[in-house]
Amino acid sequence: xxxxxxxxxxxxxxxxxxxxxxxxxxxxxxxxxxxxxxxxxxxxxxxxxxxxxxxxxxxxxxxxxxxxxxxxxxxxxxxxxxxxxxxxxxxxxxxxxxxxxxxxxxxxxxxxxxxxxxxxxxxxxxxxxxxxxxxxxxxxxxxxxxxxxxxxxxxxxxxxxxxxxxxxxxxxxxxxxxxxxxxxxxxxxxxxxxxxxxxxxxxxxxxxxxxxxxxxxxxxxxxxxxxxxxxxxxxxxxxxxxxxxxxxxxxxxxxxxxxxxxxxxxxxxxxxxxxxxxxxxxxxxxxxxxxxxxxxxxxxxxxxxxxxxxxxxxxxxxxxxxxxxxxxxxxxxxxxxxxxxxxxxxxxxxxxxxxxxxxxxxxxxxxxxxxxxxxxxxxxxxxxxxxxxxxxxxxxxxxxxxxxxxxxxxxxxxxxxxxxxxxxxxxxxxxxxxxxxxxxxxxxxxxxxxx
Amino acid sequence: xxxxxxxxxxxxxxxxxxxxxxxxxxxxxxxxxxxxxxxxxxxxxxxxxxxxxxxxxxxxxxxxxxxxxxxxxxxxxxxxxxxxxxxxxxxxxxxxxxxxxxxxxxxxxxxxxxxxxxxxxxxxxxxxxxxxxxxxxxxxxxxxxxxxxxxxxxxxxxxxxxxxxxxxxxxxxxxxxxxxxxxxxxxxxxxxxxxxxxxxxxxxxxxxxxxxxxxxxxxxxxxxxxxxxxxxxxxxxxxxxxxxxxxxxxxxxxxxxxxxxxxxxxxxxxxxxxxxxxxxxxxxxxxxxxxxxxxxxxxxxxxxxxx
Numbered sequence: 001x002x003x004x005x006x007x008x009x010x011x012x013x014x015x016x017x018x019x020x021x022x023x024x025x026x027x028x029x030x031x032x033x034x035x036x037x038x039x040x041x042x043x044x045x046x047x048x049x050x051x052x053x054x055x056x057x058x059x060x061x062x063x064x065x066x067x068x069x070x071x072x073x074x075x076x077x078x079x080x081x082x083x084x085x086x087x088x089x090x091x092x093x094x095x096x097x098x099x100x101x102x103x104x105x106x107x108x109x110x111x112x113x114x115x116x117x118x119x120x121x122x123x124x125x126x127x128x129x130x131x132x133x134x135x136x137x138x139x140x141x142x143x144x145x146x147x148x149x150x151x152x153x154x155x156x157x158x159x160x161x162x163x164x165x166x167x168x169x170x171x172x173x174x175x176x177x178x179x180x181x182x183x184x185x186x187x188x189x190x191x192x193x194x195x196x197x198x199x200x201x202x203x204x205x206x207x208x209x210x211x212x213x214x215x216x217x218x219x220x221x222x223x224x225x226x227x228x229x230x231x232x233x234x235x236x237x238x239x240x241x242x243x244x245x246x247x248x249x250x251x252x253x254x255x256x257x258x259x260x261x262x263x264x265x266x267x268x269x270x271x272x273x274x275x276x277x278x279x280x281x282x283x284x285x286x287x288x289x290x291x292x293x294x295x296x297x298x299x300x301x302x303x304x305x306x307x308x309x310x311x312x313x314x315x316x317x318x319x320x321x322x323x324x325x326x327x328x329x330x331x332x333x334x335x336x337x338x339x340x341x342x343x344x345x346x347x348x349x350x351x352x353x354x355x356x357x358x359x360x361x362x363x364x365x366x367x368x369x370x371x372x373x374x375x376x377x378x379x380x381x382x383x384x385x386x387x388x389x390x391x392x393x394x395x396x397x398x399x400x401x402x403x404x405x406x407x408x409x410x411x412x413x414x415x416x417x418x419x420x421x422x423x424x425x426x427x428x429x430x431x432x433x434x435x436x437x438x439x440x441x442x443x444x445x446x447x448x449x450x451x
Numbered sequence: 452x453x454x455x456x457x458x459x460x461x462x463x464x465x466x467x468x469x470x471x472x473x474x475x476x477x478x479x480x481x482x483x484x485x486x487x488x489x490x491x492x493x494x495x496x497x498x499x500x501x502x503x504x505x506x507x508x509x510x511x512x513x514x515x516x517x518x519x520x521x522x523x524x525x526x527x528x529x530x531x532x533x534x535x536x537x538x539x540x541x542x543x544x545x546x547x548x549x550x551x552x553x554x555x556x557x558x559x560x561x562x563x564x565x566x567x568x569x570x571x572x573x574x575x576x577x578x579x580x581x582x583x584x585x586x587x588x589x590x591x592x593x594x595x596x597x598x599x600x601x602x603x604x605x606x607x608x609x610x611x612x613x614x615x616x617x618x619x620x621x622x623x624x625x626x627x628x629x630x631x632x633x634x635x636x637x638x639x640x641x642x643x644x645x646x647x648x649x650x651x652x653x654x655x656x657x658x659x660x661x662x663x664x665x666x667x668x669x670x671x672x673x674x675x676x677x678x679x680x681x682x683x684x685x686x687x688x689x690x691x692x693x694x695x696x697x698x699x700x701x702x703x704x705x706x707x708x709x710x711x712x713x714x715x716x717x718x719x720x721x722x723x724x725x726x727x728x729x730x731x732x733x734x735x736x737x738x739x740x741x742x743x744x745x746x747x748x749x750x751x752x753x754x755x756x757x758x
Contacts, residue, residue: 091702095721098506124507124724204610213704265593267616267705277594339508415723425706429618 051082052347055096056112058087059271060289060331061162061367067354070363074353081346090114091214091270094414101126101338109341110351113158115149115332116215119411127157128337133348134159141357145401146370150334158336159351160370164289165328165404166223167396168314169296173307174202174284183311187227187252190285190314194261197284205263207256208283210271211428213421218407219329220287221424224249226405227315227327233408239445241420242438245318250427250434252316257428267428279304287313289331290397294365294389310396313403326403365389368397412448419444500730507724519731528707529715529732533739535622536712540690543626543633547686548679550630551637556667558638559645569642576635584699587628591615591700615701618708625700625709629693637682644678645671680751687747688740712736 100107146160178197184190194206210216230245256262278286279302296308360369365387423441427434502512590597593613602608694713703710720729
């Protein structure tokens with residue numbers, strides 16, 4: 001048996017050693033430890049092309065095909081930098097950033113940051129401080145509001161990219177058929193008009209919303225809440241959305257479903273589903289981001305080409321009386337460099353390119369530029385003429401954006417928003433009364449604020 | 452005699468022991484690799500569950516002992532989620548077992564085209580879970596879904612129903628999607644077990660006057676016990692840990708009604724950034740699944756039947 005054992009021992013020893021080497025090899029080839037958040041390491045001289053990974057959403061804003069085009073242009077101008085884009089739906093971006101940052105080096109060198117995440121991400125140390133990289137010209141020529149989304153305590157953490165708000169869109173054709181001469185100015189008027197459209201048999205459910213249990217429902221709620229003169233937090237930072245104005249809004253939302261005016265599938269619809277419904281001609285009124293309008297003019301996606309129109313977002317009667325002139329929600333996003341990326345310089349170069357005036361004005365059909373200079377004087381006329389939809393979208397943007405409200409900029413926003421999403425869903429599905437649901441959510445916010 | 456006994460070295464292993472030693476040595480490299488890849492993460496997650504560990508690069512971890520566990524056990528959402536997950540597991544596995552057994556019996560009786568039936572069973576199982584979820588989400592879609600279309604054409608409903616917005620129906624619809632997907636697994640396990648049963652037992656019982664029902668209950672079913680046990684344990688543990696199908700079809704809605712315990716773990720770890728809580732949740736899930744497997748084995752495993 002001894003002579004039989006020896007070859008087996010040798011074989012096993014070889015297997016063992018090779019498996020151990022296989023296990024440890026990856027650790028040896030990863031990049032060195034993460035640098036301090038404000039001092040990115042000097043990248044090695046680009047003898048070989050550097051590859052950077054960028055994460056963004058495939059939803060509002062530019063379409064992936066268009067971003068790929070921009071990447072090609074950039075790579076042609078910068079042969080030493082390769083850009084690998086990754087596109088996921090908006091609801092997955094946050095979690096992908098969190099998991100990506102657990103790796104060293106991080107899975108992404110830059111990522112799209114929604115306007116509601118900077119507080120959480122800055123607290124977690126994910127975002128690189130780029131205050132020193134921002135040129136005075138960028139600061140003065142871009143909308144000040146666009147810098148709000150990435151500036152905290154005087155430090156800048158990203159490059160503005162999209163300034164988007166929710167717009168009120170309606171189907172001109174349907175209103176005409178119903179004999180309605182002008183779109184509604186208040187939500188109460190909307191209900192009356194929707195009832196007329198329904199009674200005339202034009203569509204079964206005239207209104208469609210994105211009320212599914214994701215961030216989209218909080219965006220819609222924000223539009224309605226501020227339109228009623230309410231707010232998320234009071235001046236002491238305590239939850240105010242469960243006061244009587246907030247409860248009124250939630251009650252109104254539920255009633256519109258119960259009355260058969262809001263499509264019941266709104267409770268499981270996100271913004272893409274809202275667009276699909278509106279563009280199929282199944283609703284007369286749809287609140288959505290800018291992309292819905294340009295898609296409505298695309299015959300391959302839309303059955304209502306030429307029939308969609310903008311109107312200022314309505315407000316509630318009570319809100320109008322309280323002096324609220326307009327209401328929408330800010331859905332802007334920016335690109336941020338991840339703090340532990342070893343290629344901060346190259347990544348900043350790419351971000352400067354993709355957010356540049358030139359690129360943004362060429363691709364302005366899906367997404368209007370964040371450069372206020374584009375909206376002034378001759379540039380404004382040029383912008384309006386840049387794409388077939390701009391003559392309509394540019395004035396809509398200029399009139400709606402000033403009324404964009406922010407959702408709370410607190411570090412616990414993600415968990416708080418989840419509690420609010422749950423509360424709204426519970427009220428809409430009849431599990432709890434609107435007051436009870438909002439009170440429970442407010443209690444959760446108070447608990448989160450303590451931590 | 453004494454000469455012989457002195458000449459046999461005492462450290463000589465018996466044949467069986469030598470076989471065992473070689474067996475261990477052969478498994479050792481893979482065992483080390485598997486342990487290396489899984490043991491360290493399991494241990495570090497276990498240790499993490501005793502800390503308050505917010506996600507973030509510059510965040511510190513503070514030791515809080517059993518606080519994560521006690522907070523979870525005191526949280527009503529945790530128990531409601533466990534309840535929902537149990538509901539999902541029990542209903543899903545029961546339906547799969549009954550249907551799987553029925554289809555296994557059908558195939559075993561070799562009707563015309565039985566090979567085709569067995570082959571086509573693999574198709575639902577081969578569909579990746581994510582694809583399965585996306586497919587069923589479209590079937591249940593309120594405006595364009597196939598379910599609404601079918602029921603409307605059959606005259607069973609007058610308006611399209613927004614299925615996924617109904618709090619009580621949502622979980623059952625997710626169960627339906629899961630059953631369609633994994634029932635073939637149970638059916639195939641049971642069918643192969645049925646194929647190994649001796650036909651003489653059945654025939655002898657028939658000769659003795661037992662009817663089909665008695666033959667099934669008193670002869671086949673007890674003989675299938677080991678196979679049923681395997682299917683039951685595997686499916687129960689898997690069903691308890693379900694995540695992706697709920698995530699894709701309903702994203703946990705409406706109003707949290709389809710959030711399962713693994714989904715809650717995901718939410719805590721990645722969306723809320725509370726890694727300590729997530730780690731504690733994963734260990735609680737493991738405790739539950741080990742308990743369930745233990746209960747099954749305790750009540751259903753009879754070693755003598757496998758011989």
